[in-house]
Amino acid sequence: MGSKLKTAIIGSTGYGGVELIRLLASHPLAEVTSVISSSSAGSPIAEGYPHLTEIRTDLLDDVDPALIKSKADVVFIATPSGIASKLTPSMLEAGLKVIDLSGDHRLKSPEVYETWYKKTPASQNTLDLAVYGLAEIYGDAVRDQTLISNPGCYSTATLLGLIPAVKAGYIDPATIIIDAKSGVSGAGRGVNLGSHYSEVNENFSAYKLNKHQHNPEIEQVLSAEAGYPVVTTFSTHLVPMTRGIMSTMYATVKDGRSTDEFIAFYRSFYEGRPFVRIRQEGTWPSTKEVWGSNYCDIGFAVDERTGRVTIVSVIDNLVKGAAGQAIQNLNLMMGWDETLGLQFVPVYP
């Protein structure tokens, strides 16, 4: 393992962090040399995560830039939003490359961040430095960068489903409505009534209607792609399952484009990007079909009666929506094949 790239993970006791550990365990060119948690430093990571018994026998490190730099060259920050922005400058100063899985460096405007996250934003300088790592769209820009901002889980599923159509003028951006659904792991390992088993099981709920912090992220990207400000309706729902996001998206079709035209165009758009799979006419992906993998699967249904298209996009929120895409960004940053360590077959059933 001596010649592998050394990486460290801040927030190793969260679901994003522990998924990075799982995925990097089979990466051919990178390894995890430090697992870090401010709250549990000094304990074996396998104590809180017994599934890692005999797999990772090391203790959790404290958040110390010099210590991290002595052990690693790249650091993943998998903390909640509001914490990553505080840690990032010292990591960069210590000479580490940073891949931030939180929401702290996604929005280019500190004001917009503050409005939606209700937290102190990162500095404009740091935000300017950050590259938004939506791998299939902005992968080229990631190479050799020092601060990558990993996209939000909802944003990833949604943007991969919408960008080609917006870019090519297949839909009218002013009509976009996004009805998104997520498994519970997206909310992290923190305990609260909203993730209590007896409250969530056999229940389907809507939350944060028009208020979710991934909404401005989606709009920032769509506006850039459209060339003018795009405003969207964005709803989020909680599904009684652990992993998986589906984004069901609606928009008015332009120029009478058919389902087949959408499929053909998306296939050509994503050619050579193996993690996006376009489904054939009449079928739509379900979340289980990408479970545990880095795939984003997309299907289409144009309705001539209404002149609208329905686009269905699914990912595993912890893989393509978090740890998997972060590793994909690591690969791109290092100039490696983007699929390294990520060629998992989805776990089915």
Next chain:
Amino acid sequence: MGSKLKTAIIGSTGYGGVELIRLLASHPLAEVTSVISSSSAGSPIAEGYPHLTEIRTDLLDDVDPALIKSKADVVFIATPSGIASKLTPSMLEAGLKVIDLSGDHRLKSPEVYETWYKKTPASQNTLDLAVYGLAEIYGDAVRDQTLISNPGCYSTATLLGLIPAVKAGYIDPATIIIDAKSGVSGAGRGVNLGSHYSEVNENFSAYKLNKHQHNPEIEQVLSAEAGYPVVTTFSTHLVPMTRGIMSTMYATVKDGRSTDEFIAFYRSFYEGRPFVRIRQEGTWPSTKEVWGSNYCDIGFAVDERTGRVTIVSVIDNLVKGAAGQAIQNLNLMMGWDETLGLQFVPVYP
């Protein structure tokens, strides 16, 4: 029990039928005197449904109009669509009142039925006789009728959420998009890969996009309420849970109506109808909050940025979406208080 109204249930071995049995067991003025199943006639109903052990010790009857008439005055038909239309005429001729839970008598046009259901429609005569029993809206028309068509589960959640706004001009009907989600029991007890546990568990899927047979039912009603043809986008999804439907609905708001105005108007619209509960600003109902009950709970979120309203409506698909509303229609048909036998507290958690 001698003085209670006698009812029979065709399709007692399906989920709709067995839910009728559960609910009618505590009805003060009606009782089930015959449980009927063409496929299992002669067997004890508790054999296939052991939860009924010692509660119902009777055998399943065959589908025989004269026999049913000798035992009952009202018959619920809880068969799949395509069968109810064949049984109904002989039941009416035998002098029975019919409450049909299938989709066979909901659409007024045989042609539209054939297009969406891909089955032979009921005769125009029978369709003309049928009264559409969306209880809170058309309850008055149900009284003393002989053939009630019980609304679809998706249709009930959706229409109770949309009708007031369409009727009052709070929204533009041409912009309506309905993203609906259902638990698995809605597909019935028949076995197929689509209801196989290992395929559905930890999975969220979309199906029948723009093709679901409740779509023309919704449009038929909305068109009648609007006074002109309304076409809607309607998507259905399968949630890994047994019971519950959520309909998330989107439309462009007219006249700058606010969330508070929607709430106030819906509260006044449904005043005196105890099964519709309008939630307060900033909260939306979840399916578990109506689980096992006849409630339909509705919440609103107007977004000034987009000029759209999001309406969230939830029901228990087997109660308000099937057996419960059928009993509510029985109550209305008989001139009784519509809440008789239905005043259950939702089961939580």
Next chain:
Amino acid sequence: MGSKLKTAIIGSTGYGGVELIRLLASHPLAEVTSVISSSSAGSPIAEGYPHLTEIRTDLLDDVDPALIKSKADVVFIATPSGIASKLTPSMLEAGLKVIDLSGDHRLKSPEVYETWYKKTPASQNTLDLAVYGLAEIYGDAVRDQTLISNPGCYSTATLLGLIPAVKAGYIDPATIIIDAKSGVSGAGRGVNLGSHYSEVNENFSAYKLNKHQHNPEIEQVLSAEAGYPVVTTFSTHLVPMTRGIMSTMYATVKDGRSTDEFIAFYRSFYEGRPFVRIRQEGTWPSTKEVWGSNYCDIGFAVDERTGRVTIVSVIDNLVKGAAGQAIQNLNLMMGWDETLGLQFVPVYP
């Protein structure tokens, strides 16, 4: 409602309390006149439990014996263990009858309580006053008492399955092994990692092996029935579901008793007690078959190869294992029919 018995519920915001509210809402002779919570006093109960919207519009009361006595004659205590013992003396002094759903008054020995619960026990005086309300076995002793101790959920399923066989000498008590499984609601509404959805879903776990506090309760009763000290092996497991307990019990059969003899004997033992249902040979109950109801269903399998019997007993932990049996005890205490307000058909599916 004026002539109904007035009852109050301490711990109304827990799952046991809110289930009492649900069940008592349809009780013909009792009503809930005060819902009490020390932590949320002053708030509407429907705020934390939106499923009670428009059903219970009252505010939560504080825990004040005089106030409670002014509003009610009987108080249910549905707090965690360790709290009920502190509240009970003042409630009794205020002239209230008490039905305690916690574990504080089940064990007759304060020392044994302290060993297993690791908490301060109730006084010996209060323990002596408490009647153990395992309704089908000790129902007669409950009448006209002032302090009823409602049995534990695991204990109820287990003891109803074992007592007849122990009493009649069908099995050797020294060989009893109890493998019990429970849904998550048994752990209450408190938030912790053990009830976090993403940890429990798609997971089956064992906990508190040989250490569960219902073990001494089971042994206390079996010892009394056997006439000598009985020690049992007792294991508890967490099932990824909300409600339901199954107790699978093993023991060496005496006198070559067959499955049929067990069934016949149990049927005669529980004759006239409608909430215990003995299943026929070759079938065993599942938890869903009693879901939402006050039933305890029991099945048997004697294996001639091993000389052992396997007894399967299921209940809904929140009904027969908590609130339902508490109401059954209220009925017995008041000299009413034990089934009043409890004649629910299980909710299936």
Next chain:
Amino acid sequence: MGSKLKTAIIGSTGYGGVELIRLLASHPLAEVTSVISSSSAGSPIAEGYPHLTEIRTDLLDDVDPALIKSKADVVFIATPSGIASKLTPSMLEAGLKVIDLSGDHRLKSPEVYETWYKKTPASQNTLDLAVYGLAEIYGDAVRDQTLISNPGCYSTATLLGLIPAVKAGYIDPATIIIDAKSGVSGAGRGVNLGSHYSEVNENFSAYKLNKHQHNPEIEQVLSAEAGYPVVTTFSTHLVPMTRGIMSTMYATVKDGRSTDEFIAFYRSFYEGRPFVRIRQEGTWPSTKEVWGSNYCDIGFAVDERTGRVTIVSVIDNLVKGAAGQAIQNLNLMMGWDETLGLQFVPVYP
């Protein structure tokens, strides 16, 4: 890929087969060159399993020994029991090595097979040829063999938990009681009421008490290890989850062995076998902690009060209980490191 060992999978459309495909996709020395299904021959495998879209684009082959031999050197048979025994002789004759995941070659006695499986047994000759591939116990015997019988899922969890204690005389084999629990995928992809989502969800059930076909398999092995006939009580239960088996085992301890002695002994017994992990005192494994991996985790609790030990053993039924152990057997058969292609971190959460 040219130099990899070529393998074929009969029964590729079942859960065992599709899990073999998933796991072998990342095997460094073997590949799947033919996916076979008698019922769906000619169709793309990804049609029935869309999660394989773009991963496996080949069509399903028919069951033809010559064809298989032309494409592969080793064939996995992942059909239901009763079919594998019919296919095996022709595969062996064609010169293929066979790894049979069904139950057809596990029992050494055709009579015992017939009694428990109620099907026609394999010939005694073939049974004599078959090597029972419980990898950690009989791994040496697998090398260079031509017919490996892969152990049952329940048997694997149970035997890995019991063999060391039986072998070393830590427990009395006559007292063994096995209470086993499985996720639903163990029953395969075939549709029936027993795997219908609405019947299984929020339900825990017992089935085949004292009748499960893995019971004689367990007894055959334990008898061989003990040196005399061992009879066990064996119960199976269905858990509302897709993957995972827990076997909770009870036996009387000999010589006053403590929990610590069990742990120390098992650790030494399984030294060098990385897929068995022995948990520390006071903790027991849960099924999710081995989910998606080839691990078998085992924990212990000796109770001095009863003189019994409780042993908890968990596996993923589709990996260590089926496809994973089959690949482990392939590795052993070929003389490779047994962990090749199996070093997955469990998927958590």
